[in-house]
Amino acid sequence: MNVVECNGLSKQYGSHKALNDLNFTLSENKITGLIGRNGAGKTTLLKIVAGFLHHTSGEIRVFGESPFNNLKVSANTIFIDNEMSFSNGLTLFELLETAGSFYPNWDSELAHRFFSYFSFNPNQYHGNLSKGMRSTFNMIIGLAARCPLTIFDEPTSGMDAATRKDFYRALLKEYIAHPRTIILSSHLLGEVEDILEEILLIKTGEKFLHMGIDELKEFAIGVRGKTDVVTGWMGEIEPIHVQDMGAGMTYAVMKNDRPQTALEEASALGLELTSVSAEDVCSYLTSQSKGGIDDVFSRG
Numbered sequence: 074m075n076v077v078e079c080n081g082l083s084k085q086y087g088s089h090k091a092l093n094d095l096n097f098t099l100s101e102n103k104i105t106g107l108i109g110r111n112g113a114g115k116t117t118l119l120k121i122v123a124g125f126l127h128h129t130s131g132e133i134r135v136f137g138e139s140p141f142n143n144l145k146v147s148a149n150t151i152f153i154d155n156e157m158s159f160s161n162g163l164t165l166f167e168l169l170e171t172a173g174s175f176y177p178n179w180d181s182e183l184a185h186r187f188f189s190y191f192s193f194n195p196n197q198y199h200g201n202l203s204k205g206m207r208s209t210f211n212m213i214i215g216l217a218a219r220c221p222l223t224i225f226d227e228p229t230s231g232m233d234a235a236t237r238k239d240f241y242r243a244l245l246k247e248y249i250a251h252p253r254t255i256i257l258s259s260h261l262l263g264e265v266e267d268i269l270e271e272i273l274l275i276k277t278g279e280k281f282l283h284m285g286i287d288e289l290k291e292f293a294i295g296v297r298g299k300t301d302v303v304t305g306w307m308g309e310i311e312p313i314h315v316q317d318m319g320a321g322m323t324y325a326v327m328k329n330d331r332p333q334t335a336l337e338e339a340s341a342l343g344l345e346l347t348s349v350s351a352e353d354v355c356s357y358l359t360s361q362s363k364g365g366i367d368d369v370f371s372r373g
């Protein structure tokens with residue numbers, strides 16, 4: 074069953090197009106990484122999926138229904154981000170105690186075990202938590218709610234490295250024990266790729282890639298060697314990324330669709346063929362067209 078279906082989905086803020094003609098489906102009980110650079114449209118898309126925002130054109134279905142202000146969607150969805158607000162009148166402990174009445178699958182015991190593992194003070198208020206502690210508390214709510222559609226928008230923002238690791242491990246364990254559809258947005262694919270099953274990569278509001286993580290890891294190859302040899306071997310092939318390594322050497326990345334004979338020829342020419350990590354593929358595909366950061370420093 075498809076949990077999310079988008080056809081030609083677009084969102085405009087005034088004259089700015091934040092999402093442009095997105096077409097994709099997310100099937101039940103998978104963990105999908107929504108990856109994109111700052112301003113790519115991740116939060117906008119997630120808020121539309123959760124029913125918080127209206128889209129401008131196209132169609133979106135969540136659990137088969139239009140999500141905006143939809144009771145079925147809100148009853149089955151939880152949206153976790155760093156801006157979640159909770160009642161100021163309730164302590165953290167009271168918030169955990171009342172969460173069960175909002176989420177039918179709420180696992181109170183799990184929530185309390187997380188709470189004590191992360192050493193929360195039960196009498197503290199959500200508004201007084203540090204940024205990282207707030208993200209951690211929100212994560213507890215997101216995991217213990219066990220909603221059929223669980224959306225995490227940059228969930229680890231502010232968390233220290235050890236807490237981030239704990240979060241990813243807890244997420245995976247929870248998902249294996251209680252499968253659900255999870256969408257996790259991040260800029261840091263390298264950090265999350267081990268727990269993802271598929272990637273939806275967007276750039277300036279447009280879908281760039283939607284594929285399984287294993288497929289993405291095989292998506293590109295890198296070739297390194299003397300610049301003229303690399304260029305000669307590539308011929309008409311359009312590279313995804315080219316980097317001048319200095320001393321007359323070049324590193325180029327291209328789609329991994331070269332025939333075996335071409336790969337053998339590269340080796341015979343003394344070129345080094347390398348695999349390219351999923352994180353690097355995403356980073357090259359979504360890189361700015363204005364050159365690299367070094368260009369900012371060159372005056373001339």
Ligand SMILES: Nc1ncnc2c1ncn2[C@@H]1O[C@H](COP(=O)(O)OP(=O)(O)OP(=O)(O)O)[C@@H](O)[C@H]1O
Nearest residue numbers: 086089090091109110111112113114115116117118
């Ligand atoms: N309420 C709004 N009004 C006008 N423009 C907006 C609004 N919200 C977002 N935008 C613009 O839409 C684009 C997409 O923003 P969005 O927050 O969805 O991106 P994002 O991928 O989540 O970014 P980040 O990774 O930095 O959080 C950006 O150019 C942003 O400036």
